[in-house]
Amino acid sequence: MASEEHKQLAHFLKNVHLCLRKASTKEGAEEAWRQHCENKDVLKHYAQCMEKLATTHWTASTTREHSSVTSRITWAAEFCYDYFINKGYISHRQKDIEISEKINITCDVDECHSQPIKLIDVGSCYNPFQCYDFFDVTAIDLYPANNSVLQCDFLKVLTGHNTKISDMKVDQIQEKYFDVVTFCFLLEYIPTSELRIKACEKAYNIVKYGGLLIINTPDSKHVGANSKIMKCWQYTLANIGFTRIKYEKFKHMHCMAFRKASCKDIAQRWASLHRKPYMQYALHIPQDFNDNTEETIYSQEIKIEVEDFMELPFHE
Structure with a gap:
């Protein structure tokens, strides 16, 4: 209760x-x-x-x-451990190679992962991943809750050849540097589908090939209630270049792991083969369609x- x-x-x-x-x-x-x-x-x-x-x-x-309430962090950490430390990524990389051969493209990118695992936690608040010694965490938030978190507007921050930090504020994030990007209860904060897509495109730019985008989003309804919305997420992220490799629905949330495909064409192939009539290039949340009540202004x-x-x- x-x-x-x-x-x-x-x-x-x-x-x-x-x-x-x-x-x-x-x-x-x-x-x-x-x-x-x-x-x-x-x-x-x-x-x-x-x-x-x-x-x-x-x-x-x-x-x-x-x-199911706090496991958004443990779920992400355990999946990352299995994927990187236990080398689960090898089978996914092999699958990418097989698909690239089918569609006659060259897939020769170097999938070199770091130890400890370089993780950027976007919308971190208080840096919950810092307790795991197999992570090298960069925690960022609009308004950090403590000094272990850097101030950063992820939607506005630049990306480039290196990361630039001044006075505990991130001014630029290095591209293709991180093994993992986490969005733990982040996308429902961002107010529109277009801005959510922008955040995912930026995640694509800063994560390595073969790296992960972990997304947790709250939903207290049964697994089928918003299944079409979740399929649209999968379709949209595939077009960006991510392949969904893990999905679980808990009582209060969806947990998803997306791999940055060795080549964008590989992920986009899934989107082309599996698109249904209802699928659109959008990252909607159920609340986008339910905001019919009077504004309350906090x-x-x-x-x-x-x-x-x-x-x-x-x-x-």
């Missing part, structure tokens, strides 16, 4: 997401995002709420039998209902 504090924290985060989407509709996504990034009070409170939820309420709610006086928490997981 979620406590009142738990509900209030989740409600604030949900409300931030809602207001961003509504502002994007009214003013355009770029302008809404700019204004949001300048609102330091909201960003600070958001960071505090997220850290409190994750480190206190979600952790306290987790048991061995019912671990009000703390709103009655809390169960439906308010469809965007962030909590135990009933």
